[in-house]
Amino acid sequence: MIPAPEIEKILFTEEQIQARIQELGTEISESYAGREIKLISVLKGSIFFLTALTRAISIPVKMDFLAISSFGSSRAAPGVVRISKDLDESIEGEDVLLVEDIIDTGLTVRYLLHTLAGRQPNSIAVCTFLDKTPRRLVQVPVRFRCFEIPDRFVVGFGLDHNQLYRNLPYVAVMKP
Ligand code: 5GP
Secondary structure, three states, X not given: XXXXXXXXXXXXXXXXXXXXXXXXXXXXXXXXXOOOEEEEEEEOOOHHHHHHXXXXXXXXXXXXXXXXXXXXXXXXXXXXXXXXXXOOOOOOOOEEEEEEEEEOOOHHHHHHHHHHHOOOOOEEEEEEEEEOHHHOOOOOOOOEEEEEOOOOOEEEOOEOEOOEOOOOOOEEEEOO
């Protein structure tokens, strides 16, 4: 696919993404062998990763979704998020994998982990498509990750800029 004009460079191609997700699916299936997992995805960005990942997982999976409103860019309340659509089902006693599109400062995941851990799952772990480690403000336990990325704003494969570019099949850095 020809990159959009606003794209500076492609970080990961469709083929690289597919291959890495396949590896990660195998890793997850082996880690939870003999069990069933519930994948919890945060709308909207992570659904592209979620659907690809579930096809690469060979153990039984369930899925549920939540949505958050982030006020992370507000200086008054950095990293404050609110659940705007909650899960449909209880996670009590379940092995939960929180599936994220990108972890940046870590504040969103920390909040979600804290909230979900309070609902008595059997276990809870984090799986992220992209990990922007240079920007981390709080430590969060990332058990599974596809790719580490530098401190640049990226779009594609679910990640947006003003709701656009989610449908790009690759991950790219935007022009400044
Ligand atoms: P946090 O800073 O709490 O770890 O991440 C908050 C959110 O910022 C992410 O879930 C994502 O929506 C957004 N975000 C952070 N970095 C990027 C990026 O490079 N591209 C896009 N599209 N969103 C980002």
